[in-house]
Amino acid sequence: MCPSSKNILLNGAYAMKRFPTLLGHATNLSLKLRLDYDRVLGEYDVLLSPNLPYVANSHAAIPFASSSPANPAKPLDLIGKQVGLTYNTAPFNQSGHPVLAVPCSMLPIEEGPLAGSGTKLPVSLQVIGRWFDEPSVYRVAYAWEQAYNWKEL
Numbered sequence: 001m002c003p004s005s006k007n008i009l010l011n012g013a014y015a016m017k018r019f020p021t022l023l024g025h026a027t028n029l030s031l032k033l034r035l036d037y038d039r040v041l042g043e044y045d046v047l048l049s050p051n052l053p054y055v056a057n058s059h060a061a062i063p064f065a066s067s068s069p070a071n072p073a074k075p076l077d078l079i080g081k082q083v084g085l086t087y088n089t090a091p092f093n094q095s096g097h098p099v100l101a102v103p104c105s106m107l108p109i110e111e112g113p114l115a116g117s118g119t120k121l122p123v124s125l126q127v128i129g130r131w132f133d134e135p136s137v138y139r140v141a142y143a144w145e146q147a148y149n150w151k152e153l
Helices: 003-018 022-041 076-080 091-095 134-147
Strands: 048-050 099-108 119-130
Touching: 003 022, 003 076, 022 048, 022 091, 099 134, 119 134
Parallel strands: none
Antiparallel strands: 048 119, 099 119
16 A cells, blocks of 8 residues: 555544544535535636646655665655645545546646756646536536647647
Protein backbone atom coordinates (compact mmCIF):
# COMPACT_ATOMS: atom_id res chain seq x y z
CA MET A 1 0.00 0.00 0.00
CA CYS A 2 1.37 3.42 -0.90
CA PRO A 3 2.32 5.84 1.90
CA SER A 4 -0.45 8.33 1.09
CA SER A 5 -3.13 5.62 1.36
CA LYS A 6 -1.65 4.43 4.65
CA ASN A 7 -1.63 8.03 5.87
CA ILE A 8 -5.32 8.46 5.02
CA LEU A 9 -6.28 5.18 6.73
CA LEU A 10 -4.26 5.87 9.86
CA ASN A 11 -5.53 9.45 10.14
CA GLY A 12 -9.10 8.23 9.63
CA ALA A 13 -8.77 5.55 12.32
CA TYR A 14 -7.22 8.05 14.72
CA ALA A 15 -9.94 10.64 14.04
CA MET A 16 -12.76 8.11 14.54
CA LYS A 17 -11.32 7.03 17.88
CA ARG A 18 -10.26 10.45 19.17
CA PHE A 19 -13.15 12.52 17.77
CA PRO A 20 -16.29 10.32 17.67
CA THR A 21 -18.60 13.18 16.59
CA LEU A 22 -16.39 14.20 13.67
CA LEU A 23 -18.33 12.21 11.06
CA GLY A 24 -21.59 13.97 11.93
CA HIS A 25 -19.89 17.36 11.82
CA ALA A 26 -18.23 16.53 8.48
CA THR A 27 -21.58 15.42 7.06
CA ASN A 28 -23.13 18.77 8.02
CA LEU A 29 -20.21 20.62 6.44
CA SER A 30 -20.61 18.57 3.26
CA LEU A 31 -24.24 19.65 3.02
CA LYS A 32 -23.24 23.28 3.58
CA LEU A 33 -20.61 22.97 0.83
CA ARG A 34 -23.19 21.55 -1.57
CA LEU A 35 -25.72 24.28 -0.77
CA ASP A 36 -23.10 27.02 -1.18
CA TYR A 37 -22.11 25.72 -4.63
CA ASP A 38 -25.80 25.31 -5.53
CA ARG A 39 -26.35 28.98 -4.64
CA VAL A 40 -23.50 30.13 -6.90
CA LEU A 41 -24.58 27.76 -9.67
CA GLY A 42 -28.03 29.35 -9.44
CA GLU A 43 -26.41 32.48 -10.91
CA TYR A 44 -24.11 30.78 -13.44
CA ASP A 45 -24.56 27.88 -15.85
CA VAL A 46 -21.20 26.33 -14.91
CA LEU A 47 -18.06 27.21 -12.97
CA LEU A 48 -14.51 26.90 -14.30
CA SER A 49 -11.39 26.36 -12.22
CA PRO A 50 -7.93 24.85 -12.64
CA ASN A 51 -7.92 21.10 -12.18
CA LEU A 52 -4.64 21.16 -10.24
CA PRO A 53 -3.37 24.12 -8.23
CA TYR A 54 0.08 23.85 -9.87
CA VAL A 55 1.90 22.24 -12.78
CA ALA A 56 2.51 18.56 -12.07
CA ASN A 57 5.66 17.92 -10.08
CA SER A 58 8.28 15.20 -10.34
CA HIS A 59 7.99 11.91 -8.51
CA ALA A 60 9.96 11.16 -5.39
CA ALA A 61 12.43 8.30 -5.68
CA ILE A 62 10.62 5.00 -5.31
CA PRO A 63 11.63 3.16 -2.12
CA PHE A 64 13.92 0.19 -2.79
CA ALA A 65 13.64 0.63 -6.57
CA SER A 66 15.22 4.01 -7.20
CA SER A 67 18.38 4.67 -9.14
CA SER A 68 19.95 5.23 -5.75
CA PRO A 69 18.96 2.16 -3.67
CA ALA A 70 21.24 3.32 -0.86
CA ASN A 71 19.12 6.49 -0.50
CA PRO A 72 15.46 5.62 -1.26
CA ALA A 73 12.69 8.13 -0.67
CA LYS A 74 11.14 8.12 2.77
CA PRO A 75 7.34 7.94 3.20
CA LEU A 76 7.15 11.65 4.07
CA ASP A 77 8.99 12.46 0.82
CA LEU A 78 6.40 10.49 -1.13
CA ILE A 79 3.47 12.07 0.69
CA GLY A 80 5.00 15.53 0.31
CA LYS A 81 4.89 15.23 -3.47
CA GLN A 82 1.13 14.68 -3.28
CA VAL A 83 0.18 17.47 -0.90
CA GLY A 84 -2.27 19.84 -2.54
CA LEU A 85 -3.07 17.72 -5.58
CA THR A 86 -6.75 17.52 -4.67
CA TYR A 87 -7.32 21.07 -3.39
CA ASN A 88 -9.40 21.96 -6.44
CA THR A 89 -11.11 18.61 -7.00
CA ALA A 90 -11.93 17.36 -3.49
CA PRO A 91 -14.73 19.88 -2.83
CA PHE A 92 -16.72 18.42 -5.73
CA ASN A 93 -15.97 14.84 -4.71
CA GLN A 94 -17.62 15.83 -1.44
CA SER A 95 -20.49 17.93 -2.82
CA GLY A 96 -21.38 15.56 -5.65
CA HIS A 97 -21.45 18.20 -8.39
CA PRO A 98 -20.57 16.90 -11.86
CA VAL A 99 -17.09 17.90 -13.02
CA LEU A 100 -15.21 17.26 -16.24
CA ALA A 101 -11.49 17.94 -16.69
CA VAL A 102 -10.48 19.36 -20.07
CA PRO A 103 -6.91 20.00 -21.26
CA CYS A 104 -6.45 23.74 -21.72
CA SER A 105 -2.77 24.55 -22.21
CA MET A 106 0.85 23.49 -22.01
CA LEU A 107 3.05 25.02 -19.28
CA PRO A 108 6.78 24.70 -18.57
CA ILE A 109 7.95 22.27 -15.94
CA GLU A 110 8.79 24.21 -12.78
CA GLU A 111 10.37 21.54 -10.56
CA GLY A 112 12.45 18.40 -10.87
CA PRO A 113 15.13 17.23 -13.29
CA LEU A 114 13.48 18.80 -16.37
CA ALA A 115 12.87 22.24 -14.81
CA GLY A 116 14.18 24.98 -17.08
CA SER A 117 14.59 22.62 -20.03
CA GLY A 118 11.74 24.14 -22.05
CA THR A 119 9.76 20.92 -21.74
CA LYS A 120 6.07 21.56 -21.19
CA LEU A 121 3.32 19.54 -19.56
CA PRO A 122 -0.42 19.67 -20.26
CA VAL A 123 -2.61 21.42 -17.72
CA SER A 124 -6.37 21.25 -17.45
CA LEU A 125 -9.39 23.15 -16.30
CA GLN A 126 -12.45 21.64 -14.73
CA VAL A 127 -15.98 22.44 -15.76
CA ILE A 128 -18.31 22.23 -12.75
CA GLY A 129 -22.06 21.95 -13.19
CA ARG A 130 -25.29 21.82 -11.25
CA TRP A 131 -26.50 18.57 -9.82
CA PHE A 132 -27.94 16.35 -12.59
CA ASP A 133 -26.88 18.85 -15.28
CA GLU A 134 -24.10 16.86 -16.92
CA PRO A 135 -25.33 17.94 -20.40
CA SER A 136 -24.32 21.56 -19.68
CA VAL A 137 -20.91 20.42 -18.49
CA TYR A 138 -20.44 18.38 -21.68
CA ARG A 139 -21.58 21.28 -23.90
CA VAL A 140 -19.16 23.74 -22.31
CA ALA A 141 -16.25 21.27 -22.48
CA TYR A 142 -17.05 20.49 -26.11
CA ALA A 143 -17.28 24.21 -26.97
CA TRP A 144 -13.86 24.77 -25.39
CA GLU A 145 -12.35 21.88 -27.35
CA GLN A 146 -13.80 23.22 -30.61
CA ALA A 147 -12.70 26.83 -30.00
CA TYR A 148 -9.10 26.29 -28.86
CA ASN A 149 -6.13 24.13 -29.72
CA TRP A 150 -4.90 23.62 -26.16
CA LYS A 151 -1.52 22.29 -27.34
CA GLU A 152 -0.74 25.73 -28.77
CA LEU A 153 -1.93 27.81 -25.79
